[in-house]
Amino acid sequence: MDSDVRADVGLGRRSPTARTRVVVADRNVITRVGIRSILERNAGMAVVAEATSYEAALDAVDEHGPDVLIIDLDLGDDTTRGLKLCEEITDRFPATKILVLANTLSEMIVIEALRRGANGYLCKDDVKADELGKGVRAVQEGDTVLGRGVGSLIAHGLGSTRGSAERLTTREIEVIKAVGQGLSNKQIAQELFISESTVKFHLQNTSKKLNAKRRAEIVHKATAAGLI
Amino acid sequence: MDSDVRADVGLGRRSPTARTRVVVADRNVITRVGIRSILERNAGMAVVAEATSYEAALDAVDEHGPDVLIIDLDLGDDTTRGLKLCEEITDRFPATKILVLANTLSEMIVIEALRRGANGYLCKDDVKADELGKGVRAVQEGDTVLGRGVGSLIAHGLGSTRGSAERLTTREIEVIKAVGQGLSNKQIAQELFISESTVKFHLQNTSKKLNAKRRAEIVHKATAAGLI
DNA sequence: TGTCTTACTAGCCGTTTGGATAGGTGTCAA
DNA sequence: TTGACACCTATCCAAACGGCTAGTAAGACA
Numbered sequence: 342m343d344s345d346v347r348a349d350v351g352l353g354r355r356s357p358t359a360r361t362r363v364v365v366a367d368r369n370v371i372t373r374v375g376i377r378s379i380l381e382r383n384a385g386m387a388v389v390a391e392a393t394s395y396e397a398a399l400d401a402v403d404e405h406g407p408d409v410l411i412i413d414l415d416l417g418d419d420t421t422r423g424l425k426l427c428e429e430i431t432d433r434f435p436a437t438k439i440l441v442l443a444n445t446l447s448e449m450i451v452i453e454a455l456r457r458g459a460n461g462y463l464c465k466d467d468v469k470a471d472e473l474g475k476g477v478r479a480v481q482e483g484d485t486v487l488g489r490g491v492g493s494l495i496a497h498g499l500g501s502t503r504g505s506a507e508r509l510t511t512r513e514i515e516v517i518k519a520v521g522q523g524l525s526n527k528q529i530a531q532e533l534f535i536s537e538s539t540v541k542f543h544l545q546n547t548s549k550k551l552n553a554k555r556r557a558e559i560v561h562k563a564t565a566a567g568l569i
Numbered sequence: 570m571d572s573d574v575r576a577d578v579g580l581g582r583r584s585p586t587a588r589t590r591v592v593v594a595d596r597n598v599i600t601r602v603g604i605r606s607i608l609e610r611n612a613g614m615a616v617v618a619e620a621t622s623y624e625a626a627l628d629a630v631d632e633h634g635p636d637v638l639i640i641d642l643d644l645g646d647d648t649t650r651g652l653k654l655c656e657e658i659t660d661r662f663p664a665t666k667i668l669v670l671a672n673t674l675s676e677m678i679v680i681e682a683l684r685r686g687a688n689g690y691l692c693k694d695d696v697k698a699d700e701l702g703k704g705v706r707a708v709q710e711g712d713t714v715l716g717r718g719v720g721s722l723i724a725h726g727l728g729s730t731r732g733s734a735e736r737l738t739t740r741e742i743e744v745i746k747a748v749g750q751g752l753s754n755k756q757i758a759q760e761l762f763i764s765e766s767t768v769k770f771h772l773q774n775t776s777k778k779l780n781a782k783r784r785a786e787i788v789h790k791a792t793a794a795g796l797i
Numbered sequence: 798t799g800t801c802t803t804a805c806t807a808g809c810c811g812t813t814t815g816g817a818t819a820g821g822t823g824t825c826a827a
Numbered sequence: 828t829t830g831a832c833a834c835c836t837a838t839c840c841a842a843a844c845g846g847c848t849a850g851t852a853a854g855a856c857a
Contacts, residue, residue, distance in 0.1 A: 368694055370603070370607075371603035371604055372599055372603055372693075375600055375603025376599055377606075379598075444672075465599055466596055512805070521785060522786060522789070523781050523782035523786030523789075525844090526843070527842095527843080538809095539805065541845070542805075543805080544844090544845085545845070545847095548845090554845095555752075555844085557748045558788075560786075560789045561788045561797070564789050738832090738834080740834065753814090764835075764837080767834075767835050769814080770835075782815095784814080
């Protein structure tokens with residue numbers, strides 16, 4: 342295993358002072374190198390540290406006090422810890438702005454991330470090289486940055502009186518995970534020490550929240566959103 | 570929009586002759602830059618073209634005749650076209666080796682890719698920086714490269730007498746997609762102009778192939794595998 | 798203190814599903 | 828021609844699911 346945090350290896354310094362200092366948190370080397378390369382070559386910024394876990398990201402921000410933290414919410418098993426991290430960074434290091442760089446585009450997650458202090462949300466597959474630097478610069482200056490599609494997505498979500506944008510409770514996510522593993526309500530009930538009726542109830546709520554008609558659709562949406 | 574194909578912009582040439590020439594096909598700029606950066610800086614290879622679509626990848630291979638094509642199967646809406654592309658490249662340009670660099674790790678897709686001519690299969694989230702260069706070199710020299718986890722995955726799959734490694738038919742995928750949209754068997758039957766019994770039949774087959782107990786699990790596995 | 802809201806729990810009843818089995822067609826290659 | 832394969836249809840019955848209604852516990856707020 343690589344170590345979780347690695348310090349700046351000093352690739353091509355250009356402007357000596359007042360450079361935007363960035364920490365990148367992503368488990369994927371290729372992405373880290375790509376971001377570093379784009380920001381350092383084209384945008385004249387400095388990637389001062391990289392992290393591949395939530396803890397490491399927190400440590401890195403603590404140690405380097407960067408202007409911007411670029412984070413992929415998908416660092417561990419579930420997205421919830423990434424969201425938690427946004428909260429924590431905002432709380433403990435308010436000077437560091439957070440730019441989420443996500444793999445998936447899910448209304449629910451975008452809204453959660455913004456609610457918990459993220460200053461921007463870009464989708465990896467959609468960003469162009471120059472947009473990354475611009476996005477970092479913009480969040481650094483206090484703007485909120487939403488990538489192509491992200492803005493309209495949440496506008497749409499907020500427009501609809503209710504439904505899709507609501508967050509799932511931990512219990513609901515547990516139930517959905519179990520459903521995705523092919524367990525029956527009875528089995529889920531046993532696993533979670535609740536009655537079968539309760540399992541059904543949770544599923545009904547999630548289908549409303551996710552605007553899904555059946556459990557299979559719930560699982561599909563939750564999987565696509567990276568929740569399970 | 571960027572153009573689909575862009576020629577080598579000549580970043581840092583080092584060894585003048587006999588360098589491994591690579592074409593990268595991935596819709597994600599960050600990944601492309603990351604791969605280019607890793608291969609050119611650390612492995613002394615040349616990325617001679619980038620592509621962001623299947624057609625462009627084919628064109629680029631035709632035009633540049635690279636030693637290795639690095640491809641993300643997830644270039645378009647579904648993975649099937651990426652698999653088709655492996656077949657086509659192997660067929661028309663046998664001198665170009667194919668290294669699949671995937672987001673997801675699915676037994677079925679790994680096996681399909683190898684069956685259709687891919688020479689290696691690495692998982693983006695698992696590769697370390699040096700492994701990428703080594704992998705490219707290895708496939709170029711005729712080896713088959715399977716990333717961490719990939720090998721054991723398919724070994725496991727081949728070990729089990731039957732089941733998981735079988736490929737889904739187009740009809741089966743259509744049915745699964747519909748299930749993932751929350752349709753009932755009856756609705757699916759109407760949509761596909763077949764009887765409800767047939768829908769159930771297809772689902773029974775897919776659950777055997779995917780080794781899933783219920784439709785929700787089928788959808789989960791198929792979604793996670795990028796099939797729907 | 799009373800009222801609201803939210804998460805969680807539960808039972809009832811009709812519909813949908815899954816599993817096992819047993820067939821039918823058309824196509825393609827050995 | 829004979830398989831092999833994808834695709835289609837059907838029936839039976841137990842099990843699972845979805846929709847509805849309703850109660851409890853905890854926290855927020857006026």
